[in-house]
Amino acid sequence: MKQPWAHRNFRLMSGTLAALLFCFAGQSQAGDRQPVVRTSDSSTVTHKFKIGPITIGCSDQGGGYLNYADIGDGRNIVSAKYGRGWQGSVRDQLHSGRYNPTQAGFTDTAGSPVRLIASEHGITIPAFNLPLYGDPVFDFTEHEDLVPDAGSYPDNGNADTDGLDESEWTQDDELRSEFDFEGRYEDATQQAGGTIPVLRFYSRYTYVRPPKAIRQFGKKAAQADGRPVINEAVRVEDISRVLSGSQPATDDDLSQIIFTAYGMRLLTASGYTTPIWFDHGRWKSLSVDAINGRGKEKEFELGHSSEGRKAQTATLDSPFLILAKGSDPDASPAIGFYTPPDSEINARQILGLDKNSGETVYSEDRRNRGVILFSRVIPSQVDIRSRFFLTGMLAPGHGKPDVLEALQNETFILFGTPNQIRQSVETLEKKLQ
Numbered sequence: 214m215k216q217p218w219a220h221r222n223f224r225l226m227s228g229t230l231a232a233l234l235f236c237f238a239g240q241s242q243a244g245d246r247q248p249v250v251r252t253s254d255s256s257t258v259t260h261k262f263k264i265g266p267i268t269i270g271c272s273d274q275g276g277g278y279l280n281y282a283d284i285g286d287g288r289n290i291v292s293a294k295y296g297r298g299w300q301g302s303v304r305d306q307l308h309s310g311r312y313n314p315t316q317a318g319f320t321d322t323a324g325s326p327v328r329l330i331a332s333e334h335g336i337t338i339p340a341f342n343l344p345l346y347g348d349p350v351f352d353f354t355e356h357e358d359l360v361p362d363a364g365s366y367p368d369n370g371n372a373d374t375d376g377l378d379e380s381e382w383t384q385d386d387e388l389r390s391e392f393d394f395e396g397r398y399e400d401a402t403q404q405a406g407g408t409i410p411v412l413r414f415y416s417r418y419t420y421v422r423p424p425k426a427i428r429q430f431g432k433k434a435a436q437a438d439g440r441p442v443i444n445e446a447v448r449v450e451d452i453s454r455v456l457s458g459s460q461p462a463t464d465d466d467l468s469q470i471i472f473t474a475y476g477m478r479l480l481t482a483s484g485y486t487t488p489i490w491f492d493h494g495r496w497k498s499l500s501v502d503a504i505n506g507r508g509k510e511k512e513f514e515l516g517h518s519s520e521g522r523k524a525q526t527a528t529l530d531s532p533f534l535i536l537a538k539g540s541d542p543d544a545s546p547a548i549g550f551y552t553p554p555d556s557e558i559n560a561r562q563i564l565g566l567d568k569n570s571g572e573t574v575y576s577e578d579r580r581n582r583g584v585i586l587f588s589r590v591i592p593s594q595v596d597i598r599s600r601f602f603l604t605g606m607l608a609p610g611h612g613k614p615d616v617l618e619a620l621q622n623e624t625f626i627l628f629g630t631p632n633q634i635r636q637s638v639e640t641l642e643k644k645l646q
Contacts, residue, residue: 249344249389250319251326252360255280255295260331264400264410267628269336276300276316276325277338277396279414284546284628290483292594294321296346301475303392303418303620305605306447307468308430309440311353314390314418315346323347323360335399343392343418345426351436353429356384375442376433387429391422391608401625406640409629414475415558419566419619424465424608431464452605453563455577456612467606470579472562474622476598477550479536485548486595488587489535489631492527496631498540504589515554515583515599533638534585534597535631542631549627549634552599554583556623556645562601564619565612574616579603599624 251274258270258281270281270289279299282291291299295318304310318324325344330337345353347363354362355373362368373379379387394416401413434442447469452460462468479485486501488511504511514528532554537547553559561576583601590596599622607618625641627634 247326248359249325249342249385250323250360252322253324253326255293255298255317255321255324260329260336262331262333262336262398262400264402264412264628267410267412269398269412271329271336271398272324273327273329274324275318276327276341276343276394277329277336278317279398288483290479290485292478292480292591295319295324296321297478297591297594299414299475299477299626301416301622302346302473303467304471305467305469306444306471307449307462307464307466307605308427309351309436309442309444310471311348311351311434311436311442312427312430312467313346313348314343314392314394316343316394316396316416318346319344319360319388320347320363335397338394338396340393340395340419343390343394344388345390350438351430351434351442353434354384354387355379356382356387359384359388373429374435374437375429376431376435377429387426390426391420391424393419393421395419401641404641404644405625405627405637409627409633409637411628411637411641412626413623414626415621415623416475417564417619417621419617420467420606420608421568421617422609427465427608449605452579452607453577453612454579454604455575460607460612462605463608463611465608466611468604470601470603470605470620472601472603472620472622474552474559474599474601475550475624476596477536477548477626478594478596479548481589481593481595484538485536485546487537487540487545488595489537489540489542489547490529491531491533491631491635492529494530496540496542501589501595504587504595505592507590510586510588512584512586515552515585515601529585531635531638531642532585533627533634534587535634536587536595536597537631542635545630547629547631547634549625549629549631549638550585550597550599551625551627551638551641552585553623553625553642553645558621558623562603562621563606564621565616566619568609568615568617574613579605
């Protein structure tokens with residue numbers, strides 16, 4: 214089976230070159246054993262490429278996360294700290310959302326050092342070992358020999374509440390997750406009709422290592438309020454619908470995954486603060502003040518009735534959202550966010566990969582639900598995010614023998630007026646079906 218980055222004639226690496234860039238099973242930079250995080254400046258941009266008048270930038274000190282977008286006026290519109298930027302995240306409800314392998318780093322000041330490969334049409338992130346993001350409500354790091362703890366825990370720098378004996382560990386051991394991450398930013402303008410600049414981002418998280426760091430989030434672990442980290446109420450009895458037999462979630466698996474596939478976080482000072490969407494043939498908008506604060510998100514379903522999922526919130530004619538400088542669909546400068554729910558990659562987000570060759574053994578749709586939303590939790594930024602809820606993901610050895618499970622996604626960012634964005638999304642939809 215072809216690798217997903219070779220589909221549909223996008224400008225993606227394939228064949229022998231792809232095998233070299235997307236090294237598998239913890240090889241390449243994922244196995245270099247440089248410190249998994251180090252203190253650095255999240256505003257530093259180390260790699261750039263252009264899509265027409267748009268300049269896109271990334272940081273090799275932050276896992277290649279996108280921390281720079283210049284629409285043509287020389288100003289960076291990205292909210293760019295390591296805990297923000299344009300990136301996704303993986304959490305699961307079994308571990309109360311506390312186990313969080315994240316692309317950019319451990320805290321806003323401690324990023325993931327990686328190697329990036331830049332070309333005229335994009336930037337490739339070869340596989341690297343993801344760190345765990347710091348947690349303000351669960352102190353899982355006993356050691357602080359690399360960087361200070363996230364939060365202000367009264368532990369004198371040498372205690373935690375995960376219940377494990379980590380006297381022989383280092384902070385690197387505690388922060389080095391079981392997951393590898395790889396990705397690719399690329400110019401998808403021509404695939405979207407060629408009228409406005411379009412950025413495509415492909416990402417993959419692979420559970421490649423035997424469980425170790427995840428066990429800090431096991432049955433002995435307690436959160437700051439005393440509640441256990443493990444939430445038995447959400448333990449899935451059968452993670453996979455296609456593998457034979459039953460695969461009940463263990464503490465080393467992910468169960469009831471909350472997968473923020475991608476997040477576009479803009480500085481409100483950029484002026485792109487009018488949420489707009491296209492609904493049943495009409496443009497609609499609201500004030501950014503209507504989405505201020507946690508719990509005030511404006512949310513839409515990402516899914517299709519043929520998938521047998523009952524819509525719990527509003528649906529859209531076409532699953533894209535826009536942040537604009539005004540509400541005129543023909544004149545307002547705007548940035549669109551499109552996560553196609555029915556593309557081959559997003560409809561079958563779970564891959565089973567041969568641990569030796571990297572070949573795809575199976576792919577599966579484990580989604581229970583998908584949403585796309587506007588939010589403004591932090592006053593200085595406004596977001597669009599896509600999020601999928603999946604049954605789970607199996608640790609190495611818990612599914613098919615010699616098969617590793619991965620989680621993948623593709624998302625498109627479009628730059629133009631709202632009507633230009635809508636027309637380009639329609640072109641992409643036809644190609645991705």
